[in-house]
Amino acid sequence: MSKRVFNFCAGPAALPEAVLLRAQAELLDWQGKGLSVMEMSHRSDEFTGIAETAEHDLRDLLSIPDNYKVLFLQGGASQQFAQVPLNLLPEEGIADYLDTGIWSRKAIDEARRFGNVNVAASAKPYDYFAIPGQNEWQLSKNAAYVHYASNETIGGLEFGWIPEVGDVPLVADMSSDILSRPIDISKFGLIYAGAQKNIGPSGLVVTIVREDLLGRARSSCPTMLDYKVAADNGSMYNTPPTWSWYLAGLVFAWLKEQGGVEAIGRINQLKQRKLYDFIDASGLYSNPIAKNDRSWMNVPFRLADEKLDKPFLAGAEVRGLLNLKGHRSVGGMRASIYNAVGMDAVDALLGYMAEFEKEHG
Numbered sequence: 001m002s003k004r005v006f007n008f009c010a011g012p013a014a015l016p017e018a019v020l021l022r023a024q025a026e027l028l029d030w031q032g033k034g035l036s037v038m039e040m041s042h043r044s045d046e047f048t049g050i051a052e053t054a055e056h057d058l059r060d061l062l063s064i065p066d067n068y069k070v071l072f073l074q075g076g077a078s079q080q081f082a083q084v085p086l087n088l089l090p091e092e093g094i095a096d097y098l099d100t101g102i103w104s105r106k107a108i109d110e111a112r113r114f115g116n117v118n119v120a121a122s123a124k125p126y127d128y129f130a131i132p133g134q135n136e137w138q139l140s141k142n143a144a145y146v147h148y149a150s151n152e153t154i155g156g157l158e159f160g161w162i163p164e165v166g167d168v169p170l171v172a173d174m175s176s177d178i179l180s181r182p183i184d185i186s187k188f189g190l191i192y193a194g195a196q197k198n199i200g201p202s203g204l205v206v207t208i209v210r211e212d213l214l215g216r217a218r219s220s221c222p223t224m225l226d227y228k229v230a231a232d233n234g235s236m237y238n239t240p241p242t243w244s245w246y247l248a249g250l251v252f253a254w255l256k257e258q259g260g261v262e263a264i265g266r267i268n269q270l271k272q273r274k275l276y277d278f279i280d281a282s283g284l285y286s287n288p289i290a291k292n293d294r295s296w297m298n299v300p301f302r303l304a305d306e307k308l309d310k311p312f313l314a315g316a317e318v319r320g321l322l323n324l325k326g327h328r329s330v331g332g333m334r335a336s337i338y339n340a341v342g343m344d345a346v347d348a349l350l351g352y353m354a355e356f357e358k359e360h361g
């Protein structure tokens with residue numbers, strides 16, 4: 001087998017090697033049944049078992065209360081940008097949104113197609129380098145919900161805390177930080193997360209929704225986008241992405257073997273601290289984000305001279321450190337260090353960064 005690289009991609013991201021090996025072992029013949037999961041009917045006992053185990057393990061990992069439904073959907077997190085207002089925003093209602101970066105702005109733009117949006121707070125005055133404190137927010141009186149992105153994958157800005165919005169349903173795009181550390185699900189009305197970071201392969205989005213928020217979709221909402229239809233049909237109103245669902249289940253089982261989100265959260269905390277400490281102490285690399293708002297999962301950094309970007313990336317590639325180029329909209333570098341990217345990957349990256357700084361700093 002060829003040597004696997006250290007993959008710092010923001011998504012689709014690295015998957016645990018143990019999960020890939022298990023999928024490989026089961027590819028042609030799943031548990032002696034003589035066929036692949038990809039070839040099974042989604043209504044078969046075998047796939048129903050796979051689906052139920054995945055949901056059970058996710059509920060366990062996040063301690064999801066019984067009054068929440070877990071939905072395995074398609075269309076990615078981007079479709080949720082439309083699905084949330086179609087289900088939760090009455091035509092004459094208003095929804096509050098927080099703007100902390102590119103992904104929350106995409107959610108805002110999409111919601112505006114369906115109704116009134118109040119941008120209750122924006123990180124723009126801080127150049128998107130800090131999250132405005134709650135005392136600066138202008139929440140509406142009768143908002144249908146408050147939406148925010150708990151981690152901005154591109155900017156590297158993460159809420160280390162949960163907004164306090166009283167009885168108004170709190171909706172979070174957790175695409176890039178779900179399962180990275182413990183979180184109190186009961187504080188939320190709805191959470192969604194595209195799978196291709198900490199959950200599994202793309203093609204799947206997981207939505208966790210409080211039951212009292214089901215059945216509110218506007219009459220024009222397409223059947224496929226009505227959360228209640230998905231919930232009533234066990235996320236199988238139509239053919240679900242069975243392979244992604246199965247892989248997600250393997251990732252959940254792997255995460256439980258690692259000790260769950262508490263254990264992985266402790267490792268994630270150490271990983272990000274090591275990386276930021278190194279960047280802060282360096283004369284060559286920098287990260288502009290306010291210390292309390294730095295993402296644990298996506299660490300953007302710049303080199304003092306842009307001309308060094310190319311040689312930095314070329315040297316990284318030679319050493320098997322891949323996908324460190326920052327998002328095209330912001331430039332610079334970005335190291336995404338999701339759950340499947342271990343301390344060995346962070347150490348290898350730091351070793352290379354130190355070596356490069358010695359040569360070029």
Ligand code: PMP
Pocket residue numbers: 010011075076077078079103149151152153154173174175176194195
């Ligand atoms: N929200 C966030 C925070 C993301 O990081 C991404 C993808 N990188 C999206 C939404 C969009 O996800 P998808 O490509 O699954 O639509």
